[in-house]
Amino acid sequence: MPSETESGSVTAGKSATAEPMISLSNVHKSFGDTEVIKGISFDVAKGDVVCIIGPSGSGKSTLLRCINALVPIDGGSIRVEGQEVHDANLDRLALRKKVGMVFQQYNLFPHKNALDNLMMAPIKVLRQDKKEVRERALKLLEKVRLSGKEDAYPGELSGGQQQRVAIARALAMNPDIMLFDEVTAALDPETVKEVLLTIRELAEEGMTCILVTHEMGFAREIADHMYLTDRGVIVEHGPPAEFFDNPKDERTRSFLGQIL
Amino acid sequence: MKSRNSVAKPTDLPVLMPIAERLTRGRGIGLSYDIPRLQLRAWHGLFLLGVLVFFSASAWAQQSPDHPATLAQAFIRWMPLLLKAFVFNIVMSFLAMSLGTIAGVGLGVMQLSPTRPTHAVGWFVTQFFRNAPWLVLLFFCMFLLPFRFSVFGVTVPFPDWIKATLGLALPVMANVAEIMRGAVASIPSGQWEAAHSLAFSRRQIMFGIILPQCIRRMLPPWMNLYAILTMATVLASIVGVSEVMTQTQRVLSAENRPEFIVPFYAFVLLLFFVYCYPIARYTQKLELRYAVRD
Structure with a gap:
């Protein structure tokens, strides 16, 4: 029963006993009186692609922000590569060097051109050599099919192009994990494809990814494991085939019914 | 057609x-x-010029044989003095703006500090000086600061106009701090999130990512503030600094010709218009350009 096992054991070729890359257990988070996450637990193994879907306001984006300590949690534990994120003594910067994040609104730095957007963090945060960083940044731009746009400012790029620069910017830090927060939600249908293609390539290269998405078709194709959250809890999870074709929970069925 | x-x-x-x-x-x-x-518009200045000409004409009409000097002669005689006094206004405005901006940026950084006491002090100082009437601050500086002070036995004079400049710099400082705080607050929170997620420290984010984006947003209100300050320099006449208003009053009392009053003050108005008009226009242009791009 895949829905009973942890995601780590679902992926073939990975030892079930090795510590998962990311491990959430009984995470709680409130904003004021509103509890948005009410006890969520799951594991993500190295190289896994996990997709989280669910109605808006169900805490998906907040959950992602908890993983790289953008949002502090109120209870439970989140471990990333064995490091407790909730720890008061945590070196947040060390954590964030390992976890890249891409946002719905791209959030590129508008006063820097595409290349500088990529190079800023590695030079200023990782203190890497400017020349090496530049080479790597150029390669990354090529990887996201934006060669020739090095000098373009974010305002001069289309939404899809900006989002690909944002992905490359996160990759420039050489992260072990990538978080994608509804990265195609603000894009028009034509440009969604090019962004998804980039993410798919990343997943195929073995990057550990957590995606919050509304792209059901894409999630089904790419995910190793699906989660549906509703009102702060995980309603159902399982491998995509099972999850989409044979949902057990009534809420999953109605949600998928609305979306598909 | x-x-x-x-x-x-x-x-x-x-x-x-x-x-x-x-x-x-x-x-x-x-x-x-x-x-x-x-x-x-530029022609609004022509209106002022019209006022000047109209009242000059009426002054000419009231010319009596007891006062042989014409208005034109009076203008020619006093023009160098008035222009010199106006330059003095501009110097005061420059100094007050520079001092106020430097102090204001410091105050703004304090207000944006995550440390609570620092933030509180910055907030209090800003609110205090921003909400006090400019003239009251000017009087405080005039009467609380010494007219000279001694450093290591050397007596440094502290003339009135420097005290007035400091008095004007105080509200400028508070307003610059507020402009800066507003600009930082207007940067979308996504910029902070993205920068945090790239492991930048708070200081790096503030100085490398947020503030550079703010300069562009701060420029129009900052220039606006400068125009306001320039016009406020005439307040210094109340505390006896020899700027253009003071000198105009002196000229008028020396001439003792009531019909000269309106033309002379219209001339002072015109001086300020000529100086502030290009600043206002350029500010509007900048505002437009940024409104389109953001």
């Missing part, structure tokens, strides 16, 4: 125009957001 149109507009077809431009034109396609907006 057609040819006249073609000079003004290269095409008769509807043209896509940035919305901010259409807003300021006042006449667009009649949509509800198409509010009319008046703008300072």
Whole structure:
């Protein structure tokens, strides 16, 4: 029963006993009186692609922000590569060097051109050599099919192009994990494809990814494991085939019914 | 009629125009957001010039044989003095703006500090000086600061105009701090999130990512503040600094000619208009450009 096992054991070729890359257990988070996450637990193994879907306001984006300590949690534990994120003594910067994040609104730095957007963090945060960083940044731009746009400012790029620069910017830090927060939600249908293609390539290269998405078709194709959250809890999870074709929970069925 | 149109507009077809431009034109396609907006124009200065000429004419008409000197002669005699005094106003405005901006940026950084006491002090100082009347601050500086002070036995004079400049720099400082705080707050929170997620420290984010984006946003209100400050330098006349208003009063009492009062003050108005008008226009241009791009 895949829905009973942890995601780590679902992926073939990975030892079930090795510590998962990311491990959430009984995470709680409130904003004021509103509890948005009410006890969520799951594991993500190295190289896994996990997709989280669910109605808006169900805490998906907040959950992602908890993983790289953008949002502090109120209870439970989140471990990333064995490091407790909730720890008061945590070196947040060390954590964030390992976890890249891409946002719905791209959030590129508008006063820097595409290349500088990529190079800023590695030079200023990782203190890497400017020349090496530049080479790597150029390669990354090529990887996201934006060669020739090095000098373009974010305002001069289309939404899809900006989002690909944002992905490359996160990759420039050489992260072990990538978080994608509804990265195609603000894009028009034509440009969604090019962004998804980039993410798919990343997943195929073995990057550990957590995606919050509304792209059901894409999630089904790419995910190793699906989660549906509703009102702060995980309603159902399982491998995509099972999850989409044979949902057990009534809420999953109605949600998928609305979306598909 | 057609040819006249073609000079003004290269095409008769509807043209896509940035919305901010259409807003300021006042006449667009009649949509509800198409509010009319008046703008300072060069000919508004001509109006002042008209006032000057009109009252000069009336002064000329009232000319009596007891006072042989004409208005023109009076103007020629006193022009160098008045212009020199006006330059003094500009010097004071420059100094007050520079001091106020430096102190204001410091205060702004304090206000944005995550440390609570630092933030609280910055907030209090800003609110205090921003909400106090300028003239009250000016009086405080005039009467609380010594007219000279001694450093290591050397007596440094502290003339009135420096005290007045400091008095004017205080509200400028508070306003610059507030402009800066507003600009930082206007940067979308996504910028902070993205920068945090890239492992930048708070200081790096503030100085490398947020503040550089703020400069552009701060420029128009900052220049606006400068124009206001320049006009406020005449307040120094109340505390006896020999700037253009003081000198005009002195000239008028020396001449003792009531019919000269309006032309001379109109001339002072004109001086300020000529100096502040280009600043106001350039500020509007900057505001427009940024409104379109953001």
